Amino acid sequence: MNCILGVDIGTTNVKALAFQPETGDIVAHASAPLTTLHPQPGYAEQDPEEVWTNLIDVLDEVCREVKQQNGRIEAVGFSSAMHSSIGVDDAGKPLTNAILWSDNRAEKQAASLRHEQTALGKDIYERTGTPLHPMIPLCKLAWFREHNLRLLRRATGWISIKEYIWHKLTGKYQIDYSIATATGLFDSQRKEWYAPALEFAGIRIEQLSEPVPTTYAGKLTNSTLPNSVTDGLAEASLHIGASDGCLANLGAGAIESGITTITIGTSGAIRRTVQRPLRDEKGRLFSYILNVSDPTDKNYYVVGGPTNNGANVLQWVSEKLTQTETTDVLAEAATVEAGSDDLLFLPYLQGERAPLWDAGVRGSYLNVDWHHGRAHFVRAALEGVLFNLLRIERILSRHTGPTRVIHANGGFAQSAFWVQMMADIFGVPVRLNESNESGAIGAILLTMKATGRVSSLAEATRHVGFGQTFEPDAERHRRYQAVYKRFEQALP
Template structure:
């Protein structure tokens, strides 16, 4: 039986799942492989793209072996990929450098200049591109290369993302989908071309960048020794897909107005889907292209599940033991507040130098209070992003939640209580891969629109807010915002 495969190329893993479009609740095959991140200096984060290819190849071979054993054949594959990576390539697509990842902060000085001494230029680039100014974006990374590695800048025939490297190796084409392009800080979506203002600042030429294609672009698989190892049939069709954030929104069913999608993995994001592009007056929200009629607007945070991991390391306890301890303390942790900025911050601060803090510590606070305050601090920060978002899009009526945090009933209940609206859990946590499969269905006309595709998404539990806790959290959130304004 024919089936579709959604691939999610993240920062820490490559994951894939296979489904038939008539039954999106039954996973036919699933595989995952980890990717190592290289940290050559403090603040640097890189990956060897050949190692990413190896992880991708391992996952594809595993999925196809599972499908073959079950009597299925993958006919279409779509790609969800992490944003903001940058690598230099020669004219044949061979890497001349490691990929610089979204979490790399080496371009902090360039970003700060665009937000201060060159603010007029930075504001203009944001208004054109919809990408907040931050060290994560290729715009700032290229500006860093101009100053610190100009030889690489001039030696490279091409610059692109990890996705573009993989796509070229799979298809022989240098192409970038509009979704990934809107995350570079180099693309003008209104004109559907590279922003002249941005590329002049970045020091690159249009011919060094990929050609634009829609997120539904299809290509046949190039026949090479490398691609033969993936296990696909000769008839497989590749759909370029979109960024992980956009496809995660689609795969979470977060397409219609009033639905906020909240994801917390290692990092996190708050997103809504809108019909027309939006811009925050102060440049704090992204706006990325999903298709011509859908744009994903929101804000990412650097500090999500990594805060819980930090607590676990401090206490030398397993995840469940830490969460159980937090459950022994009332909402608000008896006045203890936590600013979760352990790795700088993107939204809502866009300040790579921001750092975390505990506030209002006194003798009554126990280890459990510190844990509870940390979990609450992560959600308060997400709530502050959502406040910026709803000013542009209108109020939320429901939150669709996914990511690792969704496996904790306590943490999800905290979210419902803070937001004061129901929280629906996705049946599948693989929202990026699911979004890719839904995009294939739209590409092939199985569904008429992405709105119809999102209606196919299944959910697990719905968590209702506790009214008493919600009232308490409204006051605590105001205290947390005041504390943040005084410290950060």
């Protein structure tokens, strides 16, 4: 039994899946939680060593499970969260924690590019395809330039958590094109680091890793790993893979035009796969590389927008607003008609990325009336999350064409009520993915392409399984169209 391993290094967990291509079965699975640190308000960090240790534990468990089934791991592909930044010394030892996408300390530096150095900001967006926001390494490094220049220059390298893991496994500092395009430092068309962005960040090209294609293969060189991992991966090729957002699209089976992927976990994202780089005239959409420079397949880019406000809004409603279990909160929301009797909620509890790209924006209820009860406030909050995603979809569709079906995944998919609400608001069918592990599955599918098991990524998506499809209700959709117009008018 030959297996392909998909590893997903997220911000809440490290996961690994062992996939058997012949049967399409997941034959082993392991996961370990990660701790996010908040040493100051607005900061979000992780200990790189904890991520590494947890990854080894996960690999150890999966390798043992595969061995117990007389299996063999032939290849490993990697998915990782974007936008992290770590300073390392000559020996590869971290000089900082991993500064995560959700860290907002660089708000001033991002605002400078958007509102003061606008020509430079526009140029960087056009070259990189990365919206200007505190989340991106470009702005994080500029923060160090202003607040700790000595450390910025002292670090031999500035790398992501994925590069840190890749170096630990292979001994090489390399970054895949997908993660690179999410830094704000990488010219996505020339496939090289962009000098004006590096100058703004205050770093030298020697401090950055070698960019490589997402199908790039290496070998395990670390001899200090547990025997189970060393033995299990002895004959395996390691494939650097791509970012979790791009691989989530692939793992959701969303390669063809007209298919939009929506993921709602704590935060959320809406994405489309296209075959050319895309730029929004107002810099509101990202455009990241999934697979390019491959003469045997099409070029693929993933475009879209991330939101800070997804299921965290449901958590806020449950814990802070109603102090009620989420299952009861959802049931209560279902007692109110679509549109919440004109009550609107702007869901910006933690600032916002797309479509506003404003870390300082905050949420609010609008049109509050005497007859509105708790259930109205609950339902309006859930609708607000989806209205914000619809706003991003409207911007995206102007560039990529209309959505004909949504492939949905993430924690919200456990609520049939919320998924049906999505279908009613967007007015198109919503198809659930069979697995919520779309990042790891995407890493597996990309690895299948890299190893020649499939001839194209389109062929790889035939291995994606689906669950229930939710059809929109015409009357509720009509009602939601009117409510959404008021939501759009109320946006900051």
